Amino acid sequence: MSAVSILVAFVIGATAYNEAFDQALEHYRAGHFAESIALYEQLVAERVERPEVFLNLANAYHRNGQYPAAIANYERALRLDPTMEEAQFNLTQCVGRTKRRLERPENPGWESALLFWHDTIPRSVAHWTSIAAWVLLWLVLAVRLWRPLPYLRLAALAALVVAVAFGASAWIKYSPSPLAVARYDHTPVRFGTSEDDDIRFELFEGDRVLIDGKANGWVRVTIADGERGWTRLDNLIRVGPPYENGANDTTPETNRRPG
Amino acid sequence: MVNMQRNALGRVGIACVVALWCSPGMADDIPVKAWLDTDTVQAGQPFHIMVEMKGSEIEGPELPEVQGLLIGSTPRIRRDSWRISMSGREHVKIRGYRAQVNQKGTVTLPPIAVTIDGRTFHTDPITIEVTDASPQPRRPTPEELDRGRPRTQDRTRPYISTDPITADDIVLLEASIDRKEAYLNEPIILTLTFLEVVDAQTRVRRLDEIMPTTEGFYVFPLQREHPHGRTPLEYRDGRRYRIEERLRVLYPTTTGELTIGPWRYYGVATIGSGFHQERHHLEVTTSPITVEVRNLPEGPSSFTGAVGDFSVSAHLGQGEVVQGVPTTLTLTIVGQGNPHAISRPRFEGYDGFSVAAPASDIRNIPSPDAPTFEKKFTYAITPYRSGDLTFPAFEFCYFNPEQGTYVTETLGPFSLSVRPSENQEPRIFVDSGRDPRPAPVETFATGMLPPVTIDDDLRPPSRGIVSLATPFAVVFPVLAYGAFAIILARRRKLALDPRYARLHRARSHSRKRLGGLSSAPDPASELYRALTEYVADMLNIDGAGLTSADIERILREQESEQWLIDNYMRILRACERARYAGTPLSKEELNALTHGARLSMKEFENHLSQRGKV
Numbered sequence: 110m111s112a113v114s115i116l117v118a119f120v121i122g123a124t125a126y127n128e129a130f131d132q133a134l135e136h137y138r139a140g141h142f143a144e145s146i147a148l149y150e151q152l153v154a155e156r157v158e159r160p161e162v163f164l165n166l167a168n169a170y171h172r173n174g175q176y177p178a179a180i181a182n183y184e185r186a187l188r189l190d191p192t193m194e195e196a197q198f199n200l201t202q203c204v205g206r207t208k209r210r211l212e213r214p215e216n217p218g219w220e221s222a223l224l225f226w227h228d229t230i231p232r233s234v235a236h237w238t239s240i241a242a243w244v245l246l247w248l249v250l251a252v253r254l255w256r257p258l259p260y261l262r263l264a265a266l267a268a269l270v271v272a273v274a275f276g277a278s279a280w281i282k283y284s285p286s287p288l289a290v291a292r293y294d295h296t297p298v299r300f301g302t303s304e305d306d307d308i309r310f311e312l313f314e315g316d317r318v319l320i321d322g323k324a325n326g327w328v329r330v331t332i333a334d335g336e337r338g339w340t341r342l343d344n345l346i347r348v349g350p351p352y353e354n355g356a357n358d359t360t361p362e363t364n365r366r367p368g
Numbered sequence: 369m370v371n372m373q374r375n376a377l378g379r380v381g382i383a384c385v386v387a388l389w390c391s392p393g394m395a396d397d398i399p400v401k402a403w404l405d406t407d408t409v410q411a412g413q414p415f416h417i418m419v420e421m422k423g424s425e426i427e428g429p430e431l432p433e434v435q436g437l438l439i440g441s442t443p444r445i446r447r448d449s450w451r452i453s454m455s456g457r458e459h460v461k462i463r464g465y466r467a468q469v470n471q472k473g474t475v476t477l478p479p480i481a482v483t484i485d486g487r488t489f490h491t492d493p494i495t496i497e498v499t500d501a502s503p504q505p506r507r508p509t510p511e512e513l514d515r516g517r518p519r520t521q522d523r524t525r526p527y528i529s530t531d532p533i534t535a536d537d538i539v540l541l542e543a544s545i546d547r548k549e550a551y552l553n554e555p556i557i558l559t560l561t562f563l564e565v566v567d568a569q570t571r572v573r574r575l576d577e578i579m580p581t582t583e584g585f586y587v588f589p590l591q592r593e594h595p596h597g598r599t600p601l602e603y604r605d606g607r608r609y610r611i612e613e614r615l616r617v618l619y620p621t622t623t624g625e626l627t628i629g630p631w632r633y634y635g636v637a638t639i640g641s642g643f644h645q646e647r648h649h650l651e652v653t654t655s656p657i658t659v660e661v662r663n664l665p666e667g668p669s670s671f672t673g674a675v676g677d678f679s680v681s682a683h684l685g686q687g688e689v690v691q692g693v694p695t696t697l698t699l700t701i702v703g704q705g706n707p708h709a710i711s712r713p714r715f716e717g718y719d720g721f722s723v724a725a726p727a728s729d730i731r732n733i734p735s736p737d738a739p740t741f742e743k744k745f746t747y748a749i750t751p752y753r754s755g756d757l758t759f760p761a762f763e764f765c766y767f768n769p770e771q772g773t774y775v776t777e778t779l780g781p782f783s784l785s786v787r788p789s790e791n792q793e794p795r796i797f798v799d800s801g802r803d804p805r806p807a808p809v810e811t812f813a814t815g816m817l818p819p820v821t822i823d824d825d826l827r828p829p830s831r832g833i834v835s836l837a838t839p840f841a842v843v844f845p846v847l848a849y850g851a852f853a854i855i856l857a858r859r860r861k862l863a864l865d866p867r868y869a870r871l872h873r874a875r876s877h878s879r880k881r882l883g884g885l886s887s888a889p890d891p892a893s894e895l896y897r898a899l900t901e902y903v904a905d906m907l908n909i910d911g912a913g914l915t916s917a918d919i920e921r922i923l924r925e926q927e928s929e930q931w932l933i934d935n936y937m938r939i940l941r942a943c944e945r946a947r948y949a950g951t952p953l954s955k956e957e958l959n960a961l962t963h964g965a966r967l968s969m970k971e972f973e974n975h976l977s978q979r980g981k982v
């Protein structure tokens with residue numbers, strides 16, 4: 110194939126991923142939300158981790174009445190692009206349809222205090238800014254070694270501060286506090302990791318929780334008001350990564366309301 | 369005896385006091401009473417029915433239903449206090465229910481039943497005399513408030529009410545639209561204004577808020593920034609309010625009468641401070657708003673869904689291309705209207721081109737007053753013939769709701785100079801420019817924003833490269849810096865330390881010299897100099913004028929082995945013989961001597977190395 114043909118094919122042709130995306134959008138517009146969800150989930154399984162994909166997937170779940178999966182996917186979109194207005198708006202709408210309309214649990218206090226500035230910065234921006242500042246730091250140090258010009262020490266210090274700050278931001282964005290969304294209504298949260306333990310409180314469909322401990326298929330969760338307890342991991346959709354499929358909506362026996 | 373009488377009298381006195389305190393009069397034995405919070409009740413004016421209840425366990429009150437008297441089901445005034453008496457802890461509960469009578473006359477409120485500690489008590493009936501509504505004192509008009517009221521006072525200061533704040537004054541909601549009639553897809557601006565009273569004695573907590581439903585509309589939120597970033601304040605009826613304004617652009621997607629649902633607010637307000645606090649449950653609602661949506665008149669075939677006021681332009685990316693190489697045709701639509709409802713225009717009558725499906729891009733242009741968008745359609749147009757081609761003009765049609773007519777803009781034609789391609793292989797072009805499907809417009813009962821499209825490549829990133837890139841980017845600068853530091857240090861040592869520099873140069877110089885022997889005019893002298901200068905450089909001594917005897921002495925001083933000294937001497941003397949006897953060295957001799965010189969120099973370096981001299 111000649112260079113011209115390759116160029117023409119590149120411009121005209123779409124990748125299989127783009128075709129799947131467009132098909133999913135068509136299904137959505139036609140009101141076939143289940144088909145749309147299946148295609149978007151396939152894209153996510155193929156590691157197409159783009160905020161647009163998560164937003165559209167969340168919209169499809171939202172329109173299909175599967176609010177927990179919708180909330181999880183809006184959160185995923187916002188983790189990749191915190192400035193995405195569509196995801197913010199639709200997430201608010203979706204949370205408004207849950208029973209308790211619980212706020213998102215807050216991040217640890219030290220993180221909010223130190224990294225108050227990084228909420229609206231996409232993680233790729235934080236990542237590459239940190240790398241650029243790191244390279245710049247060593248470049249400045251090398252120049253200083255070769256010829257100690259004025260202000261180089263200050264420049265190196267500034268580059269170090271930027272590299273560390275954005276590096277910490279990127280680190281937290283790549284490994285954020287494990288957020289999860291309750292799949293079912295009346296999900297029991299217990300005092301311990303056994304079905305015999307007393308129920309401390311209940312989660313409702315769409316409630317967002319922070320996971321801060323794990324043991325034998327159980328996770329310790331904290332909700333927005335600080336209440337904490339243990340529940341089975343199967344009761345939650347983890348926001349991830351890794352991105353698990355939120356379509357599973359079979360209610361396990363253990364989730365039935367006691368009494 | 370006297371003491372006994374005094375004790376008896378004391379005991380009787382205490383018993384009397386206790387009996388009096390516990391008597392019905394002291395204990396206030398009517399645990400339930402009701403009254404009105406006003407002396408005069410006017411038709412159509414709200415008032416409060418107050419009920420006071422005392423006891424440990426209080427259930428009720430059960431409010432009776434009375435013809436002509438409207439009573440709220442939940443209390444608007446709540447006051448609670450506890451006191452300790454001889455009979456134990458007592459709860460005093462006062463509840464105020466909002467009530468209203470709409471007609472003049474007499475209304476009797478029957479006894480209100482309350483169950484206290486298992487017993488049922490009743491209040492006394494209340495006869496309410498309702499008079500005609502007297503003319504209300506005129507409230508200031510908004511214009512007067514803006515200028516500052518009253519006129520007789522200082523005009524620079526707004527009118528400030530001295531009436532105590534009531535629950536109705538605390539939170540106000542206003543919902544309004546800029547037009548009551550609209551065409552399908554014509555933008556309507558919904559303004560939701562939330563006003564919260566600013567008062568030192570009043571605290572408000574929002575419990576819940578239900579936004580108006582917008583079924584049948586495509587909804588887009590608008591941001592309006594306030595000057596200096598401050599929340600605006602405004603005076604209403606003599607009170608100062610903090611204002612929160614939320615704007616939505618609604619695009620009706622169906623015809624007929626559409627309703628924007630009520631906006632509801634639920635909250636709790638506390639008025640007063642210290643022990644004199646009143647707690648009020650707030651429930652504020654706006655009225656639903658109806659919009660009459662008209663269908664668009666029959667339009668031309670070039671109409672593709674744009675409704676609003678737009679300006680349109682189109683341009684080609686390049687005016688000159690090679691046959692088979694695509695260029696772009698960009699159509700830009702800027703204006704006020706729903707960009708998601710605009711489909712690509714129809715292209716007709718083009719020959720010699722292939723047109724691919726366009727990429728579309730929507731951008732919100734910040735505007736404080738009206739929602740303005742820019743929508744771009746970018747087509748890849750590929751000429752498959754060479755020569756001067758013309759891409760024909762096309763029409764873009766939109767409906768202007770202000771004028772009530774369709775406006776058709778003609779764009780083009782576009783001239784393109786196409787050079788022939790060297791590659792004459794047949795190509796397949798995907799042409800999708802002729803059959804645009806109208807973009808479906810979603811109806812959002814949920815008020816959701818629609819899904820987004822992607823025009824760039826969705827291929828997942830190659831994790832191998834990405835995962836390696838970061839460690840590489842972190843480690844490489846450190847290694848590069850280290851290497852640079854070593855090179856710089858070496859260069860500085862070479863410049864500042866002659867002994868190190870000569871030692872460093874000795875091997876390369878001698879190797880270079882020995883390599884060029886065959887082409888040298890006097891190989892014997894060159895070999896001689898290579899050996900003597902090598903020794904001088906290694907030991908950092910002056911190499912000029914060194915004889916074979918000097919070299920022998922130096923080698924002995926360095927405690928070299930005898931065979932090495934003998935080797936050196938044999939080579940040097942052979943060179944001297946050749947130089948002074950006038951008989952040049954044969955090729956075989958020169959090779960043998962060169963080989964021997966290399967070995968000797970290597971051994972000498974090893975020897976110095978063992979002695980720690982290099």
